[in-house]
Amino acid sequence: MRPTHSELLTPLEEFTQLHGATVRRFGRRAVDLAFPNPQFLADPRPYEVLASLAAQAGPLDLRYSPFGGFTPVRRRLAGALAKEHALPYAWSDIIMTPGATIALRVVLHALFAPGDHIILISPCWMDYPLYLTDLGLSYTLVSSTHDKHLDPHAIAQAWTPSTRGVIISQPASPSGVIHDHPELQQLATVLKRHARAKPPLLIADEAHAHQVWDNTPCPAPAAYYAHTLTVRSFGKAWEMQGQRTGCVAVSPRLEPRSETTTALLRQMRIGGHCAPTALTQQLAAALCETAPDLKDLADLQHHARQQLHAAGITVLDTHATRFLYARCPRADDRAFVSQLADRGVLVMPSSLFHERGWFRIALNLGVPDLDRALATIGEECARA
Ligand SMILES: Cc1ncc(COP(=O)(O)O)c(C=O)c1O
Structure with missing residues (x-):
């Protein structure tokens, strides 16, 4: 049986609720790497x-x-x-x-x-x-x-x-x-x-x-x-x-x-x-005739990958987008994402993308905020 509208919408709505509740709870201390809303511009x-x-x-x-x-x-x-x-x-x-x-x-x-x-x-x-x-x-x-x-x-x-x-x-x-x-x-x-x-x-x-x-x-x-x-x-x-x-x-x-x-x-x-x-x-x-300058994004991608590798986290080897797609340490990716949200770090569970066992990080922030979030992700992966 294929999922109904409501079965497809529920996990999306639950994640949106978790996102909103985390932002309200942590205020400026929340680190939002979930929806791609960058706070620095690759190209102005x-x-x-x-x-x-x-x-x-x-x-x-x-x-x-x-x-x-x-x-x-x-x-x-x-x-x-x-x-x-x-x-x-x-x-x-x-x-x-x-x-x-x-x-x-x-x-x-x-x-x-x-x-x-x-x-x-x-x-x-x-x-x-x-x-x-x-x-x-x-x-x-x-x-x-x-x-x-x-x-x-x-x-x-x-x-x-x-x-x-x-x-x-x-x-x-x-x-x-x-x-x-x-x-x-x-x-x-x-x-x-x-x-x-x-x-x-x-x-x-x-x-x-x-x-x-x-x-x-x-x-x-x-x-x-x-x-x-x-x-x-x-x-x-x-x-x-x-x-x-x-x-x-x-x-x-x-x-x-x-x-x-x-x-x-x-x-x-x-x-x-x-x-x-x-x-x-x-x-x-x-x-339309030019492409954005992505040099800062490339530097940030390399930096974030190094940090995650050093923490023993498997990250998919890729070349495009503002995202990192990382292996989840727990089979239940939604539970792991909630665990991170409890510490003020927001990322997206892969089950929202119709696959289990991964999570997605959107590089919305530069260092030092990003490093703080990556350190938390490393600690929670080690704990899981
Ligand atoms: C693969 C893909 N298709 C479509 C969209 C929607 O794009 P838009 O914001 O232009 O509607 C997105 C947005 O994240 C996307 O990742």
């Missing part, structure tokens, strides 16, 4: 650009936007993505959304029908199962390999006659793993092998693109499989999550291309999902 450009856009804005800069976004903005995003993916995106292939969340939800609503089956890879972003359940879509959570890479054989094994799509994240969230060339090639082979009258769709959630903090190449799934929809989050890329800006990009090789974009645009309207605010769209356009 979004704030500078937003201030300058706001200072120059006239009435027409704040006007209504068409569903999907302003055409010049979409054109600029298409040009930037075309370079990154080496695919000829046109402006009409890009649909701007208020964050990756709405992009995902709209893709699932517009392009799948109740009863369709989708393959997810665990661990995965917490709300995929919630959206699928809400839309009457069934799913199977396929485990990743021990090092959290894709397991194409397991994906093929999970295929059913109703399977119509696969969702992956690249870089993967919450783990920070980058799926490499061979695994994307093997995934594409599995997808092509299952093409019937209608080829299965690949949803490549690239919310954490531009969060690769070393020089590891991060190949685009859309370059491997024609029927790919790529989801992006400018909020995540530039650490301005509250500005709610993202997009979905329909691969120029996806068939039928224009019917697909029409279905997505219609779903934006039916769902009452407007484009991001006018100024936020301009902000995304201004930033």
Whole structure:
């Protein structure tokens, strides 16, 4: 039996309660490494650009936007993505959304029908199962390999006659793993092998693109499989999550291309999902051709990894995102996270990401606060 809405929501709500209670109890002494809300900026450009856009804005800069976004903005995003993916995106292939969340939800609503089956890879972003359940879509959570890479054989094994799509994240969230060339090639082979009258769709959630903090190449799934929809989050890329800006990009090789974009645009309207605010769209356009400077994040990643290794904690060897994904010393990851919260340190249990036995640390703070939290994590791991 698959979990119901309520069974999926309860652990998320319980964690939110634990988070709020811990912040209230410890006040300024709480160290919040749970939800990714960084207190230091990897790159301050979004704030500078937003201030300058706001200072120059006239009435027409704040006007209504068409569903999907302003055409010049979409054109600029298409040009930037075309370079990154080496695919000829046109402006009409890009649909701007208020964050990756709405992009995902709209893709699932517009392009799948109740009863369709989708393959997810665990661990995965917490709300995929919630959206699928809400839309009457069934799913199977396929485990990743021990090092959290894709397991194409397991994906093929999970295929059913109703399977119509696969969702992956690249870089993967919450783990920070980058799926490499061979695994994307093997995934594409599995997808092509299952093409019937209608080829299965690949949803490549690239919310954490531009969060690769070393020089590891991060190949685009859309370059491997024609029927790919790529989801992006400018909020995540530039650490301005509250500005709610993202997009979905329909691969120029996806068939039928224009019917697909029409279905997505219609779903934006039916769902009452407007484009991001006018100024936020301009902000995304201004930033889309550059990548954030992640040098400080890279230093912090190396530092935190060293501290945790010294404390004997296993941390997944990864290259992207603001997260560290660490092995939990207790089988019950939620109990371990509560134990840490009792000492004022907030991290997230992996069961919220549909996998047991790990916890996720978001590098929201620099030293010395981070070191204080890492020392507590080390002590509680030793005690567990
Ligand atoms: C993999 C993944 N997809 C989607 C989202 C949602 O992104 P947004 O804040 O742009 O809605 C997140 C946010 O953490 C994420 O990690």
